[in-house]
Amino acid sequence: MPKWGMIIDLNKCTGCGDCVTACKVENNIAVVGQEESANGRTMLWMDIITTYEGEFPNVKVRHMPRPCFHCEHPPCTKVCPVGATYLNDEGIVAQIYPQCIGCRYCQVACPITVKTFNWYTPEWPGRMAEACNPDVAVRPMGVVEKCTFCIHRLQKAKEQAAVEKRELRDEDYVPACAESCPTRAISFGDMGNPTSKVSQLKRNPRAFAVGEDLGIEPKVYYLSEVE
Numbered sequence: 044m045p046k047w048g049m050i051i052d053l054n055k056c057t058g059c060g061d062c063v064t065a066c067k068v069e070n071n072i073a074v075v076g077q078e079e080s081a082n083g084r085t086m087l088w089m090d091i092i093t094t095y096e097g098e099f100p101n102v103k104v105r106h107m108p109r110p111c112f113h114c115e116h117p118p119c120t121k122v123c124p125v126g127a128t129y130l131n132d133e134g135i136v137a138q139i140y141p142q143c144i145g146c147r148y149c150q151v152a153c154p155i156t157v158k159t160f161n162w163y164t165p166e167w168p169g170r171m172a173e174a175c176n177p178d179v180a181v182r183p184m185g186v187v188e189k190c191t192f193c194i195h196r197l198q199k200a201k202e203q204a205a206v207e208k209r210e211l212r213d214e215d216y217v218p219a220c221a222e223s224c225p226t227r228a229i230s231f232g233d234m235g236n237p238t239s240k241v242s243q244l245k246r247n248p249r250a251f252a253v254g255e256d257l258g259i260e261p262k263v264y265y266l267s268e269v270e
Contacts, residue, residue: 045211046134047192048234048262049221050244051108054269055228056091058106063089065223066110069193071175071182073165084162088190089220105268108229110220111136111157111190112254112261119149119158128187134234134262135192143186150187154254155261158189192231193218213239234262 066072066089075086089110096103113136119128120136127143130136150158164184167175175181178195182188200215213232221229232241244250249266 044132044235045233046235046262047197047216047231048113048134048241048245048264049110049192049218050230050241050250050264050266052228052230052244052266053105053107054249054266055226056106056108057226057228058091058093058104059225060091061223061225062108062220062229063087063091065219066190066193068174069176069179069219070191071165071179072188073161074167074171079162084160086159086161086188088157088159088188107265108220109155109157110192110263112155112252112259112263113190113192114254115260115262116258118152118154118259122148122152124148128189133197135194135197136189137191137194138187138189140180140182140186140188145185145187147187154257154259158187161186161188193220 067087070088072088073086075084089108092107092109094105096105113134115134117130117136120130124146125142125144127139128136128149147160150160161182161184165181196218197216201211204211204215213236217231221231230241230244232239234241234245236242244266245264247266250264251267252261252264254261
């Protein structure tokens with residue numbers, strides 16, 4: 044059974060935001076607007092943390108894309124009273140949105156703060172509704188949302204492999220963020236396969252994981268910048 048994971052090379056990331064936009068469009072994430080954003084109700088499944096080091100004019104800008112880390116020991120699944128979030132057999136922390144009661148325990152338990160709460164019935168202004176992905180459900184008001192590694196793409200890849208009567212290949216399943224990255228800073232694949240690209244990158248001396256000391260065993264690793 045594969046264990047899907049992601050490697051993000053911070054040396055290649057330019058902070059362009061393509062991954063954030065692709066994630067938003069692919070997964071029908073609602074447009075919030077300035078007023079709700081000011082209230083701290085931004086809806087993003089993937090964001091970019093930007094930090095600044097030094098003083099003008101010698102300022103170093105660093106970018107860190109942040110999806111759900113799909114931990115092997117996720118705290119969020121342990122506190123959900125209705126089992127709306129769970130770790131599936133392939134290492135993806137999945138969501139059952141119709142089962143979510145909006146208590147937000149999982150959001151509080153997440154040490155990486157990558158979950159968002161849907162405060163209102165989602166709307167898309169103008170013709171933006173026509174761009175919604177028919178493969179992904181639109182979540183109602185009152186549920187917690189998060190990155191799912193575009194799990195609907197995994198199902199499609201499995202169906203295609205079955206039609207072609209072959210095994211699922213590592214490159215068959217790629218989330219929208221990794222596919223859209225113009226610098227190929229995001230690599231995705233089976234971390235359970237020692238010969239896969241992500242497994243090899245995970246063994247790179249530059250590789251590190253945020254929150255690894257918490258015992259959550261994240262499946263998203265970063266490659267540190269080369270000074």
